[in-house]
Amino acid sequence: MTRMKTAVAVPVILTVAVGVFLLCRSCGSKPADEAKTRRIAFVVPVLDNPFFVDMTNAAKERAAQMPGVEVIVKASTSVEDAIGQSQMVEDLITQRVDAICIVPTNSEGIIPAIRKANAAGIPVINIDNKIDEAKASAAGASVDAYIGSDNFDGGRLAGEYVAQRLGGRGKVAILEGVSGNDAAIKRKAGFLEALKASPGIEVVASQVANWNREQAFNIFQNLMRATPDLNAVFACNDEMILGAAAALGQSKTARETIVMVGFDATTEAVEAVHSGKIDATIAQQPKLMGKQGLELALDVLAKRPTPRSVSTELKVISR
Amino acid sequence: MKLVREYGLVAVLGALIGAFGLLSPVFLTAENLLNIVDQVAIIGFVALGMTVVILTGGIDLSVGSTVAFTGIIFAESLVRGFGLSASMLLCVASGLVVGALNGFLIAHVGLPAFIVTLGTMGAARGASLYITDGRAVSGLPASVGGLASTDIAGLSLPAALFLCLTLLTWAVLKFTYWGKFIYAIGGNERAAWLSGIAVERYKMMVYVAAGFGCAVSGAILVSKLNSAQPQAGNMYELNAIAAVVLGGASLAGGRGDATGTFLGVMILGVLQNGFSLLNVSSYYQQMMLGAILIAAVYADKKSLRGALDD
Numbered sequence: 001m002t003r004m005k006t007a008v009a010v011p012v013i014l015t016v017a018v019g020v021f022l023l024c025r026s027c028g029s030k031p032a033d034e035a036k037t038r039r040i041a042f043v044v045p046v047l048d049n050p051f052f053v054d055m056t057n058a059a060k061e062r063a064a065q066m067p068g069v070e071v072i073v074k075a076s077t078s079v080e081d082a083i084g085q086s087q088m089v090e091d092l093i094t095q096r097v098d099a100i101c102i103v104p105t106n107s108e109g110i111i112p113a114i115r116k117a118n119a120a121g122i123p124v125i126n127i128d129n130k131i132d133e134a135k136a137s138a139a140g141a142s143v144d145a146y147i148g149s150d151n152f153d154g155g156r157l158a159g160e161y162v163a164q165r166l167g168g169r170g171k172v173a174i175l176e177g178v179s180g181n182d183a184a185i186k187r188k189a190g191f192l193e194a195l196k197a198s199p200g201i202e203v204v205a206s207q208v209a210n211w212n213r214e215q216a217f218n219i220f221q222n223l224m225r226a227t228p229d230l231n232a233v234f235a236c237n238d239e240m241i242l243g244a245a246a247a248l249g250q251s252k253t254a255r256e257t258i259v260m261v262g263f264d265a266t267t268e269a270v271e272a273v274h275s276g277k278i279d280a281t282i283a284q285q286p287k288l289m290g291k292q293g294l295e296l297a298l299d300v301l302a303k304r305p306t307p308r309s310v311s312t313e314l315k316v317i318s319r
Numbered sequence: 320m321k322l323v324r325e326y327g328l329v330a331v332l333g334a335l336i337g338a339f340g341l342l343s344p345v346f347l348t349a350e351n352l353l354n355i356v357d358q359v360a361i362i363g364f365v366a367l368g369m370t371v372v373i374l375t376g377g378i379d380l381s382v383g384s385t386v387a388f389t390g391i392i393f394a395e396s397l398v399r400g401f402g403l404s405a406s407m408l409l410c411v412a413s414g415l416v417v418g419a420l421n422g423f424l425i426a427h428v429g430l431p432a433f434i435v436t437l438g439t440m441g442a443a444r445g446a447s448l449y450i451t452d453g454r455a456v457s458g459l460p461a462s463v464g465g466l467a468s469t470d471i472a473g474l475s476l477p478a479a480l481f482l483c484l485t486l487l488t489w490a491v492l493k494f495t496y497w498g499k500f501i502y503a504i505g506g507n508e509r510a511a512w513l514s515g516i517a518v519e520r521y522k523m524m525v526y527v528a529a530g531f532g533c534a535v536s537g538a539i540l541v542s543k544l545n546s547a548q549p550q551a552g553n554m555y556e557l558n559a560i561a562a563v564v565l566g567g568a569s570l571a572g573g574r575g576d577a578t579g580t581f582l583g584v585m586i587l588g589v590l591q592n593g594f595s596l597l598n599v600s601s602y603y604q605q606m607m608l609g610a611i612l613i614a615a616v617y618a619d620k621k622s623l624r625g626a627l628d629d
Contacts, residue, residue, distance in 0.1 A: 080550035179453030
């Protein structure tokens with residue numbers, strides 16, 4: 001008899017718990033005027049990266065200034081969750097959102113989902129990590145506009161900064177983003193391109209730390225051990241340079257001996273530049289991207305003429 | 320007793336569907352419901368394989384990596400011009416090989432399943448990254464992308480395949496000696512061995528079956544994304560085990576079935592989809608998944624103790 005009771009009780013408790021949880025949420029949120037509200041979805045890889053937090057918050061702030069615009073933010077729990085992101089887009093199509101602004105987790109994996117949005121007549125704005133355009137057009141998928149910084153240029157800016165700081169001689173390491181990611185490839189390529197002008201600079205290591213602070217910490221510890229006379233490190237994002245800076249901070253190596261350059265200019269990294277924990281970061285402007293993304297989406301919906309591609313400016317932030 | 324449990328699961332599923340239907344105007348649309356079955360299929364194939372493994376009292380932690388690995392084999396074969404059928408065969412074969420390796424080490428060498436599959440989990444992931452140099456495999460023929468969206472009697476191919484394989488697993492477990500022996504091994508391995516069941520052979524076979532499920536999942540995943548990612552299938556072991564346990568299987572072996580797993584997979588899929596439609600953060604979803612898993616195991620433990628009391 002006990003068995004029967006538990007077997008029934010647990011599912012019932014579970015269901016009630018989920019139900020109460022959902023009701024609480026739906027009571028808390030104000031009923032939106034469904035008919036007039038334009039719902040713009042922002043799909044970003046994760047929200048444990050301040051870059052995407054800045055981007056989506058800026059979009060929400062901009063939406064708050066405009067009547068009848070709601071921003072829905074979707075993020076996965078892993079930067080590698082390509083199928084999860086596709087399913088989020090499918091769900092947004094089911095919800096009939098008015099437009100989708102997306103930072104693809106994977107430049108190719110997202111293409112089938114974008115094709116579905118195209119078929120449903122929902123405009124798609126591609127932000128930051130660019131979709132593979134050749135493969136997209138081969139698959140019959142397209143985005144209405146692209147907003148982003150030229151990652152190659154950013155990488156080159158970083159390379160020029162490092163070359164200048166080292167006076168054209170020294171040993172350099174690179175911490176790479178997720179393999180196959182468009183931004184990761186271009187930032188590294190731009191950096192290497194800039195170093196070609198300084199044959200005295202040798203790239204002693206280039207390792208993948210998956211945009212991740214903890215991985216960068218461990219990898220950089222090993223790098224310092226393998227190359228005790230390292231002169232500079234370029235990390236393809238700020239999370240990784242902050243991880244490397246933490247590893248350097250715990251080591252006996254003096255801070256000044258290694259030039260540390262990140263990418264993205266997140267709030268924390270800019271503070272780190274000012275406090276001298278790192279030397280420089282390349283400023284992408286996630287807040288501007290979020291704002292531009294929302295405005296472009298609304299322009300497309302209003303059938304106003306829109307540019308196919310918007311380039312958000314980059315700059316070196318150093319002390 | 321088993322009936323009560325399954326009714327309990329059906330009730331949970333029904334209540335969830337009802338609740339989400341009330342809260343979201345689009346949840347109960349045919350498009351969305353078909354979407355759910357389509358979306359859960361990928362984890363469903365893995366969970367069916369996991370079911371037979373868990374029935375013998377084993378565990379397979381390598382499933383997520385095997386999904387990625389078989390997907391990479393599928394995509395690489397296609398890129399090298401092997402053609403669709405040959406590539407599929409290679410994909411399935413690679414899944415069977417991983418399964419056979421697991422099975423051999425566990426059943427014949429006698430190593431613990433947890434350790435063996437933890438090892439192959441790392442090895443298969445490493446192999447995927449090595450083969451692809453960490454990059455996604457792309458440039459697949461257009462026919463592959465169309466595969467996952469093929470319509471079969473109103474269902475997508477993944478959804479139809481999931482239903483068929485559920486039915487097949489259910490039938491095999493219920494009506495064949497193979498199935499009865501698996502329950503017997505999970506119930507009491509020594510007794511099964513003493514009564515003349517070739518325990519090693521059947522234990523080996525369940526891991527091969529799990530490898531097969533992973534290969535199907537890997538191929539479908541490649542077709543859905545029109546490319547293969549070496550990092551695919553992350554955390555699938557957790558989701559698959561959660562679905563199986565939620566479906567009423569006991570991790571000690573000997574109890575559980577395909578219909579329970581099907582319901583477990585559906586409950587998780589409905590929760591995920593419903594939360595997504597209601598814009599509940601994916602972090603809540605993970606917390607909920609963890610809580611549900613623990614609740615299900617708690618129910619399992621209580622009902623086992625009840626069985627002894629009765």
